[in-house]
Amino acid sequence: MRSNTLRLAPCFIATLTALWAQGPDARGSLKIDFPKDSPVAVASPLSADWGQSNAMARGGALLLDLHTSLSLRNVSQRRIRGITLVVLAQDVTPGGKGSVSVPSLDIAPNETFPVRIDLRLLKPLGREGAVVQVGLDGVLFDDLSFYGPNRLNSRRSMTVWELEAQRDRRYFKSILERAGAEALQKEMLASLSREADRPRIGVQLVRGGRATNYDADQDVRFAFLRFPDAPIEPMDGLAHIAGNEAHAPRIQIQNRSTRPVRFAEIGWIVQDQQGREYLAGTVPAELNLAPGQRSEILQDTALRFPQQTEIKGMTGFVTSVEYADGRFWIPSRAELASDGRLQRLVAPSPEEQRLVQIYRKRGLKALIEELNRF
Amino acid sequence: MTHPEETRLALLAGGEAGFWERRALTGHLRRCESCRSLAESFRQIRADLRNELDRMPPGVNWDRLAAEMKANIHVGLAAGQCVGEPSLRAAWASWWKPAVAIAGLLFILISSFLMKMPRQQQQSFGRGIARFWSAAMPHGLERAVYLEADRTGIQVKENGAAMTIMPPALQAGTAPPIVSVSTQGSLRARYVDDETGQITITNVYAQ
Numbered sequence: 001m002r003s004n005t006l007r008l009a010p011c012f013i014a015t016l017t018a019l020w021a022q023g024p025d026a027r028g029s030l031k032i033d034f035p036k037d038s039p040v041a042v043a044s045p046l047s048a049d050w051g052q053s054n055a056m057a058r059g060g061a062l063l064l065d066l067h068t069s070l071s072l073r074n075v076s077q078r079r080i081r082g083i084t085l086v087v088l089a090q091d092v093t094p095g096g097k098g099s100v101s102v103p104s105l106d107i108a109p110n111e112t113f114p115v116r117i118d119l120r121l122l123k124p125l126g127r128e129g130a131v132v133q134v135g136l137d138g139v140l141f142d143d144l145s146f147y148g149p150n151r152l153n154s155r156r157s158m159t160v161w162e163l164e165a166q167r168d169r170r171y172f173k174s175i176l177e178r179a180g181a182e183a184l185q186k187e188m189l190a191s192l193s194r195e196a197d198r199p200r201i202g203v204q205l206v207r208g209g210r211a212t213n214y215d216a217d218q219d220v221r222f223a224f225l226r227f228p229d230a231p232i233e234p235m236d237g238l239a240h241i242a243g244n245e246a247h248a249p250r251i252q253i254q255n256r257s258t259r260p261v262r263f264a265e266i267g268w269i270v271q272d273q274q275g276r277e278y279l280a281g282t283v284p285a286e287l288n289l290a291p292g293q294r295s296e297i298l299q300d301t302a303l304r305f306p307q308q309t310e311i312k313g314m315t316g317f318v319t320s321v322e323y324a325d326g327r328f329w330i331p332s333r334a335e336l337a338s339d340g341r342l343q344r345l346v347a348p349s350p351e352e353q354r355l356v357q358i359y360r361k362r363g364l365k366a367l368i369e370e371l372n373r374f
Numbered sequence: 375m376t377h378p379e380e381t382r383l384a385l386l387a388g389g390e391a392g393f394w395e396r397r398a399l400t401g402h403l404r405r406c407e408s409c410r411s412l413a414e415s416f417r418q419i420r421a422d423l424r425n426e427l428d429r430m431p432p433g434v435n436w437d438r439l440a441a442e443m444k445a446n447i448h449v450g451l452a453a454g455q456c457v458g459e460p461s462l463r464a465a466w467a468s469w470w471k472p473a474v475a476i477a478g479l480l481f482i483l484i485s486s487f488l489m490k491m492p493r494q495q496q497q498s499f500g501r502g503i504a505r506f507w508s509a510a511m512p513h514g515l516e517r518a519v520y521l522e523a524d525r526t527g528i529q530v531k532e533n534g535a536a537m538t539i540m541p542p543a544l545q546a547g548t549a550p551p552i553v554s555v556s557t558q559g560s561l562r563a564r565y566v567d568d569e570t571g572q573i574t575i576t577n578v579y580a581q
Binding site: 061087089097098099100101102103104105113114115116117118119120121122123152157161200202203204205206207249268279280281282283284285299301303347350351353354357358361 | 518519520521522523524526527529530534535536537538539540541550552553554555556557558559560561564566567570571572573574575576577578579580
């Protein structure tokens with residue numbers, strides 16, 4: 001007993017020393033750095049609310065919780081529709097980074113708006129210094145112009161979200177105009193119901209290293225849902241499946257539009273051994289595809305599903321396309337509604353989610369007012 | 375009684391017989407008088423010869439003889455260097471034909487084995503080899519990044535360190551975050567902030 005205490009004492013002292021050296025003040029671990037000509041600025045003096053931030057030792061590691069709500073001001077002359085902040089913790093995870101985006105905004109010049117950042121960092125004891133840097137990756141304006149370094153391709157994501165927002169607002173407004181408030185209410189309830197029933201599956205993405213599953217591989221071929229208006233047509237595709245892991249999806253596509261395409265994204269639905277389907281993720285690809293040309297999308301990534309899952313089938317569909325001239329194609333509401341599976345599996349757009357939230361929290365009248373603002 | 379050959383007895387007398395040969399001959403000599411005397415005579419001849427050779431011949435210029443020997447050693451070494459490489463080449467020349475034949479045979483056997491194998495098993499076999507190869511690599515060369523979602527949020531993990539981007543505390547009845555993965559190497563979670571009504575989309579990247 002005594003020898004155990006003596007043995008543990010140095011460990012205890014080392015942990016305390018390391019904690020003292022690191023400092024329990026979590027806010028010193030975060031550094032905010034925006035460009036000088038940024039269209040948003042951290043509003044002073046209440047730049048950040050550090051809330052429940054704290055640091056604590058857990059085993060041989062330091063667990064750092066950072067909870068902050070940045071108050072940002074639109075210092076540009078245009079209305080902001082979306083913003084993406086990049087969160088870098090290079091000292092913690094050398095290859096890893098994160099981002100926080102807020103789409104579906106409508107921020108007038110000089111208005112302020114909050115952006116919450118809630119982070120948890122687990123780092124080995126002994127690594128010191130400011131661990132998290134928050135910077136600006138991009139801001140999208142109401143005319144779809146963009147500002148920012150765009151290192152995370154946030155221009156593309158935010159533009160797609162904004163186009164989906166315009167599409168969905170048009171759709172709900174048309175229902176309101178054509179069939180009245182009651183029909184709009186039914187749409188909201190249907191959306192809430194779909195979201196509650198939407199099947200979800202846990203998924204882990206592995207990049208680099210080796211797969212852990214040593215089951216015999218088999219190639220499973222994709223089936224495709226085709227949209228008549230999509231500029232890209234998936235022709236054929238397969239992925240290597242080993243038990244609950246899917247590796248290296250490979251999809252052949254053809255540009256059937258009259259314009260060159262530089263980006264396409266394919267939605268990936270998987271079916272398990274009991275016939276249940278889930279939207280597993282997306283297969284995006286940077287392209288340089290002339291009209292009529294074919295190409296192959298190939299991703300060297302492994303998706304790992306829960307242990308008991310056996311993947312028996314896969315379905316793909318085009319979710320978005322970017323032309324070389326910077327314009328985008330997204331599926332229409334009618335195309336998404338054309339197949340019951342898509343309606344059941346595909347998540348609502350961020351804007352639909354926001355409008356449903358307004359209906360849920362503030363009622364039908366507030367929703368109609370919100371729709372009429374645009 | 376069978377008597378051993380004279381050459382065997384000569385080798386025994388000269389101390390050049392092997393272990394088992396020496397044992398056998400010594401046993402025979404204990405029993406055979408004639409062979410013993412023959413072996414003894416060989417020993418005597420050998421001793422006489424060594425005595426004769428040990429005596430220095432008269433009139434020999436030893437300095438000159440030493441110089442000639444030294445020169446001959448140098449010539450021998452130089453000649454050895456000249457013929458060293460060709461001797462290796464000659465050794466290879468005698469081996470390359472059987473080596474190529476064996477390699478060709480192995481190639482044909484492996485090819486026919488793989489060609490008969492169904493395509494899926496071929497790919498599985500290839501991946502198995504790749505996995506074995508990667509398993510044999512030192513751990514420092516393997517660097518996997520994991521992105522995963524759990525109830526605390528979405529996280530990127532590497533070498534025991536992790537960064538998690540969490541959703542705010544969700545109120546009861548609020549829909550859980552919508553999580554999706556991009557095979558380009560990112561994981562995304564989308565949720566509605568109950569306080570502000572804003573949509574927040576968080577991403578972690580494995581790049």
